[in-house]
Amino acid sequence: MGCEGDRNQGRWKEAEELEVQVMETILRVLREEHPDTLTSMANLAWTYRNQERWKEAEELDVQVMETRKRVLGEEHPDTLTSMNNLAFTFTFQGRNNKAISSLNTCIQLRKQILGPGSRT
Numbered sequence: 001m002g003c004e005g006d007r008n009q010g011r012w013k014e015a016e017e018l019e020v021q022v023m024e025t026i027l028r029v030l031r032e033e034h035p036d037t038l039t040s041m042a043n044l045a046w047t048y049r050n051q052e053r054w055k056e057a058e059e060l061d062v063q064v065m066e067t068r069k070r071v072l073g074e075e076h077p078d079t080l081t082s083m084n085n086l087a088f089t090f091t092f093q094g095r096n097n098k099a100i101s102s103l104n105t106c107i108q109l110r111k112q113i114l115g116p117g118s119r120t
Contacts, residue, residue, distance in 0.1 A: 012051045019044040033071045035078070038064050042085060054093045061086040075113050080106050 023040040030037050045060035065082035072079050083106040090099035 012047060016044070016047050016051070019047055033067060038067060038078070038082075042082065045085065045089070049089060049092060052092075054089065057089045058086070058093075061089050075109050080109060083109075 019040065023037070023044055026034070026037045026040050032038075041060050041064050045057045045064070048054075048057035048060065061082065065079065065086055068076065068079040068082050083102055087099045087102035087106065090096070090102060
């Protein structure tokens with residue numbers, strides 16, 4: 001079942017240990033800017049959110065978002081997904097102003113990409 005099965009069973013510690021191991025291996029082999037590394041980091045951030053480990057989740061969310069901005073550009077769908085993930089982390093922490101600001105930026109960028117008549 002891998003990490004997904006552990007997450008679905010609420011076994012956050014086991015999922016975290018596996019995700020850290022995978023992330024460290026991918027990071028060593030593929031480096032920080034590789035899409036698989038960033039996905040692995042985002043998965044670990046999700047696990048931290050599920051454990052209410054907000055600081056660690058936020059640090060990873062910011063790192064993934066900033067790296068994707070630098071490598072892929074601010075308007076890339078993966079970068080926008082990272083902004084959205086960070087907004088969720090802010091929401092879970094009760095930092096609604098930061099969450100709203102992040103979501104507004106994300107919405108504006110999606111409108112620029114998809115056009116004014118699009119639904120976001």
